Amino acid sequence: MKTIDEEKLRQIVGDANIKTDPSDLYIYGSDSSVHHAMPWAVVRPKTTEQVQAVMRYANENLIPVIARGGGSGMCGQTVPVRGGIILDMKGMNKILEINLKDVYCRVEPGVVDDDLNLALKPHGMFFPPTPASSRIATIGGEIANNASGVRSVKYGATRDAVLGMKVVLPNGDLVNLGARTRVEASGYQLHKLMVGSEGTLGIVVEATLSFVPIPEFRCMGIANFNTLKDAGEAIGSIMASGAIPSMLELVDDVAIKAVNKTMNLGLKEVAAALIFEADGMVREAVDYEINKMKAICQKHNGEDIYASYDPKERDKIFLGRKSLFPALSKYDDNLASTALADDMAVPYSKMAEMAGKIHEIADKYGIVMTAYGHCGSGCMHTKILMDTKRKDQWESARKAITEVYDYVRSVNGTTSAEHGIGLSKAESFKIEKADSLHLLALIKKAVDPNNILNPGKLSQAPEDWVTATNLRYSVNS
Amino acid sequence: MENKTKEFKHLEKWQKTLANCIRCGYCYEHCPMFKYTGWESDAPRAKIITAFGLLSGEVEPSESVSQKMFSCFYCKRCEAACSSGVALTDIFTDAKKDLVEMDLKGPGTTSTTKLTCARCLICLKACPHEARSYDGKNIVVDPVKCQACGICIEVCPAGAATIQNSFGTDRNMLMDRASNFFSTHEAAKAIIFACNWSYYPDLQASVLPDAETRDKNYEILVNMCGGRLEPQLLMAPFLYNAWGVMAAVCPEDKCDHKGNVRAKKTIESLKNTFKSIDIDPERVRLVEIKAGDKAKFKAEIDTFMDNLNKMGPIR
Incomplete structure (x- = not known):
């Protein structure tokens, strides 16, 4: 480990705003991803001048600096793979x-x-x-x-x-x-x-x-589908129709079963459900959007179609989607819900195929994957449920992820819609952006010639994240 | 990461659960410690990560680890809100048991007794968790049983019971914050003391612009448990010309620390005092709020403030 001038950092931010005890560093080495690495110090600046002083010191001494917010990142963006200083920006609030x-x-x-x-x-x-x-x-x-x-x-x-x-x-x-x-x-x-x-x-x-x-009116609806294909086509048709949903979510059968199994919600176990919402300042305009979406769902064999302005009814409709995270976490005591390949985006017309592909790949590798997401913006989420102690499960997960991303890119989708690349998704990101990676490197070099800002991430991240990064789980060899 | 499980006979059984925590960090929002210090290492997730590290061998048991693990008010809000269903405080307690066996006893938020203790033993009876005993010479606190509700502090006539790191819930700190509110807000009229269960405060870790808060006429101060509402604290705002004081506590059957009953008694006696000196007793009000009932909490505050506006300042 490279030594840092702790005294210098104390002078900049004050004693109350620095942590160097190993037990604190260990905590700041994690986020919501599967990765872990130890920083050398955690520094909490309160002013711009303090940030500037820390950066000058780090730049002169070639010390990595990783800015950190809530630590809720899912791909290891704030995990300090090359050590360095964590800048806890929550002090500037x-x-x-x-x-x-x-x-x-x-x-x-x-x-x-x-x-x-x-x-x-x-x-x-x-x-x-x-x-x-x-x-x-x-x-x-x-x-x-x-x-x-x-x-x-x-x-x-x-x-x-x-x-x-x-x-x-x-x-x-x-x-x-x-x-x-x-x-x-x-x-x-x-x-x-x-x-x-x-x-x-x-x-x-x-x-x-x-x-x-904030819109005056919000109306939320739901439609059940007996095939993923129908649901996927409804998504495409809604977006192509010029309708302006304020929310358009897909929940697949694995997700519905998970919610029913763990939360006992008694949702109808169909192949997929679409949850849609419209909002606006004029009720007639919201009605127009909702009716349009309802009609499209009906055209694509949607069933039990229902919409409501009532906040309690809206909560009821959204409960299945909202309960999904806890449901997946509690799905099976032996399986952990991991954030891997969790936010790809594909063109609207490929949503259904994408969801189907996820199921197919999960079956092939003996892991549990679910498909859900903000389909109105093309984003598909998935969580991989696996026994994190088993090395073979990590290998299976990695293969499954590679296949999922191969498919995503083959239909002109993108690796990450909203969670970012960090460490976990670098492999696919690099393939997707192969022809412009050198531009990214040039920009990085021009702005950060000493490569001190969050090094080893995005295009610098290793392709093989399972073996090249430290997983936060205890994996049996 | 190699699995190097050590001698953690109590913590060991949580190994799977610790792996299943998705580390979303949503527990921050509920933790009074994180809100007070702003350090992630004081948040519930940090304790889970630490417990995991202890089991995997990546974290060495140390004074610093012990300070973290023993710092919890057991409000259990993190647990109630955890999307992965992790029994956080049970895990903390088991980690504490193992650390105690390694002679690492916090103290964190564990209550202690100073030399000024008169051995009146009131605190033994008052402690709802049977954490205090008398060994014939001194008061002994069981660091595993102590849940840092602070009731011992409020009943101790000698001021000997104390919590070393109170994370801003100490009586003097709360009184300072009340004083500070009245000195910086011209429109200030009331203080709302709320136990950490009855008040669902959102994270509110950010500082609002002056223009947004200038006209604020009440301040909410979290005092952990209703049982810690004692007359000196409740009266303090009136020294700064407060129009009234409201206290929000959890319903009796929901309170883990018997704080509700104590709070009711304290407020009742304060009302009687007010009556005897011709001050409207309605200027002190106690409300029961179920955990998470944000709407009722807000409605009660609105009603209270309306009443105060009708009464006007104390003359």
């Missing part, structure tokens, strides 16, 4: 301004998504990306990952809501990127480049974000 006249807010990177939404709510506004982890996910992390969620189909991902930002570069310089306006035509749009860069280009110390009005 101020909502600096909510500007209702110009419709933007300025926040520090450690502000939690739900907290921002709580602050916007009294003004009738919300920040739309809303990933499932919004209760702990920070804006900085959402920017690093270009996070999105169930409503991205209508409101877009984080990248669409970022107007500008202040960024500390690896050499400690501070730059202002973007603008406080809705549009900005010229230049390389560097603030957008930062979104999704997974902490490899700069440390965001302030973000200017747009927000949108």
Whole structure:
């Protein structure tokens, strides 16, 4: 392990904002992914100047720096594979301004998504990306990952809501990127480049974000399908029809069975269900969208089609989807739910085939995989349930994942829709972006010549994540 | 990662569960310790990761590990909300048992007794977890049984019972926060004390702009257990010209620490005192809130504030 000048770091952030005890470092070496690695120190800056000072020190001494938000990343983005300093950005947690006249807010990177939404709510506004982890996910992390969620189909991902930002570069310089306006035509749009860069280009110390009005009306519907094909075709038809759902979710039979088995919800065990929602300020307009989607579901042999404006009814409809995470975690005591190959996206017309493919591959390798997701934005989620102690299960999982991604790319899909690449998905990402990887490397080299910002991730991550990274599970040899 | 299970005879049985925790981190939202320090190493997930590390041999048992494992108020909110159904506090307790056997006894949030103890033994009877005993010379606290509800602190007439690291729930800290609220908010009228069960606070780890909070007329202070609401704390806001004080506790049958009963008694006697000095007793109010009943909590606060507005300031 390379030595760090702990005293120097203490001078920068103060004694109360540094952790170097091995028991703390071990904790900060994990996130929500399957990976683990030990950092050398955890530093919690409170100001931009402190971030700049840490970066100058790290750059001069060639020490890796990994910015960390809520630690809810699912692909190992904040796991310090080459050691270094974890910058715990949760210390910079101020909502600096909510500007209702110009419709933007300025926040520090450690502000939690739900907290921002709580602050916007009294003004009738919300920040739309809303990933499932919004209760702990920070804006900085959402920017690093270009996070999105169930409503991205209508409101877009984080990248669409970022107007500008202040960024500390690896050499400690501070730059202002973007603008406080809705549009900005010229230049390389560097603030957008930062979104999704997974902490490899700069440390965001302030973000200017747009927000949108909370709709007056929300109506949610559900339709059951006897074949995945019908459900998939309904998704494609809905999106091609010009309908504007505010949510369009698919839940497959494995997911429905899991929910019934563990939560006893008594849902009808069909091949697939679609949950759809429309929102707006005028009820007639919402009715129009919902009726359109209901009709399309019916045309594609949807059954038990039902929609409601009532919040309690909406909760009931969404319960199956909402209960999915706990259901999968509790599916079988011997199986752990792992975040691997969990957020690919494919064109709408391939959704059904994708879900079918997931089942086929899971059967082939003797693991449990389920297909569900924000199909309105083309995103398909899956979780792999396996006995994490068994080495052969990891090998099977790896083969299954490779096949899943081979299929995704063969239909012009993409490796990650919303969780990012980090470590777990580098293999497929590199194949998918093969012809532009050198551009990524050039950009990285230009901005971070010493390669100190989150090294070993994205295009630098090893292809064989099972053997080249330290898994956080105890695996029997 | 090689499996190097050591001598953790209590923790060992949780090996599968520890692997099954998906480490989503959603438990942060519920943990008063994380909210107070902002360090992930104080959040419930951190204890799970640590327990896993102890079993796998990657984490060495140490004072620092012990401090973490023994720091829990057993509000069990993390457990109730865990999507993987992980019995977090049972795991913490088993880890504590193993650490105690290695002579690592926290203290973390374990209550202790200072030398000023008069051996009146009131705390023994008051402790709802039978964690306190008397060995003929001193009060002895069982660090595994102690759930850091803090009731011993509130009943101790000598001020000898204490929690070394109280994560902001210490009476003086709460009184300082109340004072700070009144000195920084012109519109300040009330303090709402809430036990950690009755108040579903969201994460609220972020700082709002001044413009958003300037007109705030009440502040919510989490005091862990209703049993810790003692008169000095409840009266403190009135020193800063508060119009009223509300206390939210969990319903009697939901309280693990018998805090509800104690809180009711304290509030009742305070109401009587108010009556005797001609102050409307409704300026002190106790409400019972079931865990997670955010709507009722908000409605009760609104009703209380409406009443205070009708009453006006104390003259």
